[in-house]
Amino acid sequence: MRKKIIAGNWKMNKLRGEAVELVKELVPLVEGIDAVDIVVCPVYVSLPAVYEIIKDTNIELGAQDCFWEDSGAYTGEISAPMLKDVGVKYVVIGHSERRQYFCETDEWVNKKTKAALKTGLTPIVCVGERLEEREAGKTIDVISGQLEGGFSGFEKAEIEKCVIAYEPVWAIGTGKTATPEQAQEVHSFIRGWLAEKFGKDVSEKIRIQYGGSVKPANAKSLLSQPDIDGALVGGASLKAQDFAEIVKAGL
Numbered sequence: 001m002r003k004k005i006i007a008g009n010w011k012m013n014k015l016r017g018e019a020v021e022l023v024k025e026l027v028p029l030v031e032g033i034d035a036v037d038i039v040v041c042p043v044y045v046s047l048p049a050v051y052e053i054i055k056d057t058n059i060e061l062g063a064q065d066c067f068w069e070d071s072g073a074y075t076g077e078i079s080a081p082m083l084k085d086v087g088v089k090y091v092v093i094g095h096s097e098r099r100q101y102f103c104e105t106d107e108w109v110n111k112k113t114k115a116a117l118k119t120g121l122t123p124i125v126c127v128g129e130r131l132e133e134r135e136a137g138k139t140i141d142v143i144s145g146q147l148e149g150g151f152s153g154f155e156k157a158e159i160e161k162c163v164i165a166y167e168p169v170w171a172i173g174t175g176k177t178a179t180p181e182q183a184q185e186v187h188s189f190i191r192g193w194l195a196e197k198f199g200k201d202v203s204e205k206i207r208i209q210y211g212g213s214v215k216p217a218n219a220k221s222l223l224s225q226p227d228i229d230g231a232l233v234g235g236a237s238l239k240a241q242d243f244a245e246i247v248k249a250g251l
């Protein structure tokens, strides 16, 4: 049995004080839940403040990106060891917004994922098709291209430490959720791809999250699909009550 993982990607939201308030509200709402891994991913500058609140709780800290070098002349970037140093355990890599607005490529995703693993962070590697790609019947081609590029040169021992997030771009922030069946179809493809490349034992261990307009109202039906092992939640993770309900839907 794969333990479900519910992660809140706060994106570029919340000032430090607001981030602290949000997580202070969340802590008691999810207290005692250990059958689901719970992660919050604030902006970089709020990581230490949020860590102070959650360090002795069942909530883990995640970041929204990292660079692949440990240090050096890379103005504006943050490395995996710097994240680990402030209490980060998980890092989102290759989110569609980074691919869209910051020209992230599969090659970058590959390097960043390797850097995260080398540092002992758990990467949450995002894949997903755009609307026009789905409408052109190219969903599976796009996902397999992102997996091939993102995990090129990976060993079994590396990939089994990763979490994968399937986030159809057309469902992000739009209120349009993939139906549980649409999501399951792609999750099952991803698991099949993992089995083919790395073996069935590895594919059965890896957790695949769904992301895209996950809310309390649809979380249970998505999370009850056989290959959906969690959720990467955007908008709804900015409300403690809603996020806690989504966490409980994973029980």
Ligand code: 13P
Residues within 6 Å of the ligand: 009, 095, 167, 171, 172, 173, 174, 175, 211, 212, 213, 214, 232, 233, 234, 235, 236
């Ligand atoms: P929404 O839940 O706001 O659609 O965002 C999903 C997402 O991109 C999480 O990474």
